Amino acid sequence: MGGYRPGWLNGAVAWATVIYLILPITIILPVSLTDQRFLSLPVHALSGEHYLRLLTTPAWTNAILQSAFIAVASTVLAVVLGTLCAIGCWRLSRRSTELVRALMLLPIIIPSIAYAIGLYRYFAKLGLLDSFTGVVIAHGVTGIPYVVITVSTALAAFDPRLESAARGMGASLPQTLRWVILPRIAPGIVSGAIFAFIHSWDELVVVLFIASRRVFTLPRKIWDGINENLDPAMAAVAVLLVAMTVLLLLLDLALRRQRRD
Amino acid sequence: MSGPAGHALSLQGVAKRYGDFTAVQGATLEVASGEFLTLLGPSGSGKTTILMMIAGFVEPSAGRILLDGRDITALPPERRDFGMVFQGYALFPHMTVAENVAFPLRVRRMARAERDAKVRAALDLVQLDRFADRRPSQLSGGQQQRVALARALVFDPALLLLDEPLSALDKKLRAELQEELKALHRRIGRSFINVTHDQEEALSLSDRIAILNHGHVMQVGSPEALYERPATRFVADFLGKSNFIEGEAEPDAGGMALRRGRARVVARGTAPAGRALLSLRPEKIVLLPAEGAPALAEDNVVEGRIAAWSYLGTGFAVTVETPDLGAIRVHLPAWRSPVAPAEGLAVRLGWSRDAAVVVAEDAAMAPQGHAA
Amino acid sequence: MSPKGRHAAGWWALILPAFLLMTAFYVAPILQVLAISVTEPSPGLGNYERLFTSESVQRVIGTTLRIGVVTTAVALLLGYVLAYRIALAGPRAQRWWLLAVLVPLWISVLVRAFAWVTLLRRQGLVNEGLLAAGVIDQPLSLVWNEFGIIIGMVHYMVPYAVLPMLSAMREIDPRVLAAARGLGASRTGAFLRVFLPLSLPGVIAAGVLVFIFSLGFYITPAILGGGKTLMVAEWIKLQILDLIRWGLGAMMATVLVVAILATLAVFSRLVNLRRLFGAGG
Numbered sequence: 001m002g003g004y005r006p007g008w009l010n011g012a013v014a015w016a017t018v019i020y021l022i023l024p025i026t027i028i029l030p031v032s033l034t035d036q037r038f039l040s041l042p043v044h045a046l047s048g049e050h051y052l053r054l055l056t057t058p059a060w061t062n063a064i065l066q067s068a069f070i071a072v073a074s075t076v077l078a079v080v081l082g083t084l085c086a087i088g089c090w091r092l093s094r095r096s097t098e099l100v101r102a103l104m105l106l107p108i109i110i111p112s113i114a115y116a117i118g119l120y121r122y123f124a125k126l127g128l129l130d131s132f133t134g135v136v137i138a139h140g141v142t143g144i145p146y147v148v149i150t151v152s153t154a155l156a157a158f159d160p161r162l163e164s165a166a167r168g169m170g171a172s173l174p175q176t177l178r179w180v181i182l183p184r185i186a187p188g189i190v191s192g193a194i195f196a197f198i199h200s201w202d203e204l205v206v207v208l209f210i211a212s213r214r215v216f217t218l219p220r221k222i223w224d225g226i227n228e229n230l231d232p233a234m235a236a237v238a239v240l241l242v243a244m245t246v247l248l249l250l251l252d253l254a255l256r257r258q259r260r261d
Numbered sequence: 262m263s264g265p266a267g268h269a270l271s272l273q274g275v276a277k278r279y280g281d282f283t284a285v286q287g288a289t290l291e292v293a294s295g296e297f298l299t300l301l302g303p304s305g306s307g308k309t310t311i312l313m314m315i316a317g318f319v320e321p322s323a324g325r326i327l328l329d330g331r332d333i334t335a336l337p338p339e340r341r342d343f344g345m346v347f348q349g350y351a352l353f354p355h356m357t358v359a360e361n362v363a364f365p366l367r368v369r370r371m372a373r374a375e376r377d378a379k380v381r382a383a384l385d386l387v388q389l390d391r392f393a394d395r396r397p398s399q400l401s402g403g404q405q406q407r408v409a410l411a412r413a414l415v416f417d418p419a420l421l422l423l424d425e426p427l428s429a430l431d432k433k434l435r436a437e438l439q440e441e442l443k444a445l446h447r448r449i450g451r452s453f454i455n456v457t458h459d460q461e462e463a464l465s466l467s468d469r470i471a472i473l474n475h476g477h478v479m480q481v482g483s484p485e486a487l488y489e490r491p492a493t494r495f496v497a498d499f500l501g502k503s504n505f506i507e508g509e510a511e512p513d514a515g516g517m518a519l520r521r522g523r524a525r526v527v528a529r530g531t532a533p534a535g536r537a538l539l540s541l542r543p544e545k546i547v548l549l550p551a552e553g554a555p556a557l558a559e560d561n562v563v564e565g566r567i568a569a570w571s572y573l574g575t576g577f578a579v580t581v582e583t584p585d586l587g588a589i590r591v592h593l594p595a596w597r598s599p600v601a602p603a604e605g606l607a608v609r610l611g612w613s614r615d616a617a618v619v620v621a622e623d624a625a626m627a628p629q630g631h632a633a
Numbered sequence: 634m635s636p637k638g639r640h641a642a643g644w645w646a647l648i649l650p651a652f653l654l655m656t657a658f659y660v661a662p663i664l665q666v667l668a669i670s671v672t673e674p675s676p677g678l679g680n681y682e683r684l685f686t687s688e689s690v691q692r693v694i695g696t697t698l699r700i701g702v703v704t705t706a707v708a709l710l711l712g713y714v715l716a717y718r719i720a721l722a723g724p725r726a727q728r729w730w731l732l733a734v735l736v737p738l739w740i741s742v743l744v745r746a747f748a749w750v751t752l753l754r755r756q757g758l759v760n761e762g763l764l765a766a767g768v769i770d771q772p773l774s775l776v777w778n779e780f781g782i783i784i785g786m787v788h789y790m791v792p793y794a795v796l797p798m799l800s801a802m803r804e805i806d807p808r809v810l811a812a813a814r815g816l817g818a819s820r821t822g823a824f825l826r827v828f829l830p831l832s833l834p835g836v837i838a839a840g841v842l843v844f845i846f847s848l849g850f851y852i853t854p855a856i857l858g859g860g861k862t863l864m865v866a867e868w869i870k871l872q873i874l875d876l877i878r879w880g881l882g883a884m885m886a887t888v889l890v891v892a893i894l895a896t897l898a899v900f901s902r903l904v905n906l907r908r909l910f911g912a913g914g
Contacts, residue, residue: 165347168341184354
């Protein structure tokens with residue numbers, strides 16, 4: 001904004017806010033490398049023992065693998081259904097599809113606690129409590145909004161005449177999807193997949209209600225850890241989670257930039 | 262681009278309504294085999310809607326569309342086998358030129374070798390063989406237009422539909438591509454249906470033109486017939502420029518005459534007694550100074566004064582104010598003009614009996630359409 | 634040229650799977666909550682009567698609203714300052730500022746709550762640091778109370794506040810600010826009379842978003858409140874998992890959902906969720 005510089009107070013508060021946002025996330029890195037047996041900064045030396053313990057304790061590795069499996073499966077579910085739905089709504093674009101799109105956004109708006117208690121009773125009837133299928137469905141359904149949002153954004157920039165052109169030249173609907181629409185909106189789909197994955201990977205509230213012994217995801221393990229014994233291995237797992245999220249976000253930003261060029 | 266000769270298309274009372282709004286009112290049109298037909302009209306006249314109904318993207322509210330006598334009204338666009346050049350071309354930006362042209366063949370699951378040969382032939386046809394591996398964004402507007410043409414023709418479509426194919430190009434390039442399009446049409450012998458709002462383009466390209474206004478087909482005919490014998494005021498005014506003279510019709514030995522104030526204008530054709538309207542093209546009027554020039558040996562002679570004029574390079578556009586007929590526009594060739602135009606100059610205008618034609622008021626056309 | 638009749642069938646078929654799954658596994662469970670609230674322990678509106686008669690129910694709602702309002706106010710203030718700084722930054726700097734907002738947005742809530750516990754508890758890094766520096770001689774109680782909850786919730790909400798406000802600020806034509814200065818307005822005058830009013834829709838959108846998110850928040854208050862300060866979500870969990878009072882828990886969940894949807898309906902013109910998630914970069 002030409003010639004319109006922020007004042008010093010604005011700059012100072014903005015920087016303070018950013019430090020407030022970033023500091024707690026970065027502080028866990030040195031804590032995870034502590035040489036002590038309790039949560040603290042390293043005293044004498046940096047130590048990787050807590051990471052080692054994390055990766056050799058079956059309870060932790062199991063939780064990581066379970067979370068990864070559930071996140072991948074529910075992401076696939078959310079991406080396939082969310083993408084098709086967003087494309088259908090975009091192409092039909094009428095009042096009823098606007099309502100469908102609003103419906104798809106509900107899981108972001110309604111607090112997970114309300115969904116979780118409803119699902120608890122609902123799954124009890126269906127026999128889906130404490131099952132991988134149940135968690136994958138729950139995470140998939142609540143991941144759909146992220147995909148619908150990113151794919152709809154990508155479609156807004158898509159020239160609808162390309163679709164008409166393809167149909168006019170004899171392409172069937174599946175052919176048009178595969179060769180014309182999907183390649184053009186692929187970056188939006190990848191963004192949606194990344195967000196849906198992060199969503200499932202971090203989700204706790206629903207899992208607290210619908211899982212017990214068999215399904216034990218990483219967030220549940222961390223939750224128990226925070227409530228029972230705060231030890232540096234927790235910091236190590238937190239660092240792994242942060243690193244994963246940051247990597248996925250950087251990937252997303254890189255893809256967006258590429259799309260713009 | 263060999264294959265059977267062109268196909269004939271027929272629209273029978275095709276209409277399109279969106280709620281209360283009627284975009285097209287009962288259009289009936291025949292496109293002969295191998296013909297180049299242009300749908301010409303101002304924006305909102307319904308010409309694009311008709312094209313979209315032919316292509317299958319818009320479902321008619323009433324009427325039938327026949328291809329070689331077969332009803333195709335219910336056929337979805339992908340099963341009509343029509344080639345189409347979209348407004349703005351709609352080239353796939355993520356495919357190369359060759360991939361774009363190969364697309365219609367790919368969706369028909371044609372074998373690779375045959376496909377490649379056809380793509381090469383189509384690119385040859387539009388002289389773009391050297392650009393096969395480029396992306397559309399790396400091409401000029403004219404080249405993109407030719408890719409769109411090659412893509413629309415590569416699968417030997419029954420018909421070629423063109424939606425304002427030249428409107429995105431600058432004037433000079435437009436003239437060049439008009440020539441190419443005309444030559445292409447002659448070479449492949451398919452029926453072309455073109456939509457445009459550019460009357461010059463319509464005149465130079467088409468075998469026949471259908472003029473549309475407010476969803477009505479006003480008149481269909483060869484460019485010359487439409488220009489020389491417009492049926493209505495709208496057609497006369499939209500295709501070229503025209504003066505209109507309104508008055509009381511009366512019989513005359515050589516055709517008819519129109520009386521307005523003290524003036525009496527003779528014209529060919531007949532008109533029932535009562536109010537009538539004549540259309541008179543500005544370039545068919547002779548203009549001479551009122552004094553010091555030989556008398557005009559024309560059927561109609563009126564006097565007036567030059568109210569305004571402008572120089573156009575090829576000629577002068579002069580507006581002459583006459584006592585009885587009002588303002589009359591005249592086009593004079595600039596080269597050896599019989600007068601040096603000046604405001605207020607007294608002049609005489611003359612034109613022959615066959616220069617003016619009787620046209621109908623547009624209101625006279627409307628009731629027929631509203632009844633539909 | 635939206636397809637009609639038979640042409641539309643194929644496109645509806647694309648929508649159908651998501652619609653069915655969403656109806657069967659999202660809408661149905663939510664509706665079940667509503668049903669439980671009026672059928673258990675006995676049919677009728679008995680559970681809703683508690684809204685007016687039970688002091689503990691009213692206290693929880695009061696606490697939730699109070700924390701929600703404070704969180705929203707602080708998050709809006711910090712978010713506005715940050716969004717303003719970002720909007721005025723050059724394109725390169727903007728990318729870095731934005732990353733600083735987006736990374737926290739997507740970091741696990743659990744990890745963030747854990748990090749705050751590490752920092753703020755009695756033997757935490759802040760207290761240890763202040764003790765070592767001699768600023769205090771008794772550890773401060775920074776967590777497991779309302780203060781801790783607000784610290785953690787504001788931390789979660791600032792990114793949600795920044796994004797809608799930033800996108801509103803980006804739509805402001807910078808030339809109108811130059812014009813205001815050119816017409817004799819001071820810096821502060823140009824900000825107060827031109828920039829602030831133009832960015833107001835973004836502020837309202839951000840406010841609505843942050844407020845409705847904070848009403849139903851579970852993890853952060855549960856961890857940083859230490860069980861002493863109860864907000865609605867944790868209270869619901871308590872009723873259902875620990876006290877097995879389904880009717881009461883479901884009633885509160887229904888009130889929560891209705892309150893959120895009603896707020897959103899009132900402000901629906903101003904809040905665009907799609908814009909929020911499309912704004913990354």
